[in-house]
Amino acid sequence: MSTQARIPSLDLSGPVEALWPELLGAVEKVLRSAHYILGPEVAAFEEEVARFLGTRHAVSCNSGTDALVLALRAVGVGPGDEVITTPFTFFATPEAVSNVGARPVFVDIDPDTFNLDPRLVDAAVTSRTRAIIPVHLFGRPCDMAGVLGAAARHGLRVVEDCAQAFGARYHGKPVGTLGHAGCFSFFPTKNLSGFGDGGLLATDDEGLAQTARMLRVHGSRRKYHNEAVGCNSRLDELQAALLRVKLPRVAAWNEARVRAARNYQGLLGGDGLLVPPEISDGHVFNQYTVRMRSRSLDRDRVRARLGDEGIDTMVYYPVPCHRLKVYGQSHAEVICPEAELAASEVLSLPLWPGMDAEVQAQVASTLHRILREG
Structure with missing residues (x-):
């Protein structure tokens, strides 16, 4: 292994150091307020996110997974229903479907984008x-x-x-505002990252928002007057206060991610053994994910060699959801060849806002050499 400092897959320390006085001030304000749950910081954060997204309602909760569960329940999905989704995602996506008693139906991905292929949706629809x-x-x-x-x-x-x-946009409109509800995570690795778990549901539908707000506090609109079996899914005041410090910077951080992605593109674009991701409009590069072009390349071996030389990488995701053990029997008949191929070929390289160009050059040159050596 190299004697140089390791290059992490993500460096979370930079924004924390830059914002340290503001972050400490936000914590002190909450601690001195003695108001820790669903207080003024949460209300202000929800208002500011709704304004950022251009949506009428933002309902915070304790994780992105819970945001999906709340949204599914609020739109009326329940036991016996089916929900179409992609198999090439973190397990939380289909898990939320299963947690409301419905069945996830997996549709294959577009190999160029890694996203669900809408051309395959019609054939998957049932009663x-x-x-x-x-x-x-x-x-x-x-x-x-x-x-x-x-x-x-x-x-x-x-x-x-x-x-x-x-912060990503589709044809100029923020994602999360195009469907009936949009679900966000503030897990520490996300573009808008908290200091623990956190999530949010965005919608223009007032009834949907009211239902989600009810469900997140044990199914009650008024304390001790429960209308439904809900859950305890509240974003705490500390997380909201810290996220409020970061929110005004997220657009600039996303721009910095895109600049880093463009730099990688110049460094890696000429290597015929890799397929770099397209720099498409609205993409905010939570990950910079390449795939191995040559079938002779062993992705896991390439990753191990990068690790030996001090470069950390990630694989999102090594097993498509329909092949996970939890769905092994119930989805045994599902075949999604593009997702299965992508799972064996993708590799996410180090990327974060403010990443030094020299560090990117080191990642790229090391990867080039390992690929040439075979």
Whole structure:
């Protein structure tokens, strides 16, 4: 292994150091207020996110996973229903479907974008289908025109999984505002990152927002007057206060991610053994994910060699959801060849806002050499 400092897959320290006085001030303000749950910081954060997204309602909760569950329940998905989604995503996407008693129906991906292929949706619709969950994977917007068209043809609800795409835009409009609801995560690795778990549901539908707000506090609109079996899914005041410090910077950080992606493109674009991601409009690059072009390349071996030389990388995701053990029997008949191939070929390289160009050059040159050596 190299004696140089390791290059992490993500460096979270820079924004923290730059914002340290403001972050400490936000924490002190909350601690001195003695108001820690669903207080003024949460209310202000929800208002500011709604304004940032250009949507009427923003309902915070304790994770992106819970945002999906709340959204599905609020649009009426329940036991016996089916929800169409992609198999090439984090397990939380289909898990939310299963957690409301519905069945995830997996549709294969477009190999050029890694996102759900809307051209395959019509064939997957049955009399039990109630909704579609497109995932804006790696920060790249899904083909929402195709998704919304399929939804309109079949009378389906659309819940966008925007966990990796805060600030991304589709034809100029923020993702999460195109369907009936958009669900966001503030997990520490996300574009707008918290200091623990956190999530949010965005919608223009007042009834949907009211239902989500009720469900997140044990199914009650008024304390001790429970209307439904809900859950405890509240964003705490500390997280809201810290996220409020970061929110005004997220657009600039996303621009910095795109600049880093463009730099990688120049460094890697000429290597015929790799397929770099397209720099498409609205993409905010939560991940910079390449795929191995040559079938002779062993992705896991390449990754191990990069690790030996001090460069950390990630694989999102090594097993498509329909091949996970939890769905092994119930989805044994599902075949999604593009997702299965992508799972064996993708590799996410180090990328973060403010990443030094020299560090990117080191990553690229090391990767070039390893690929040439075979």
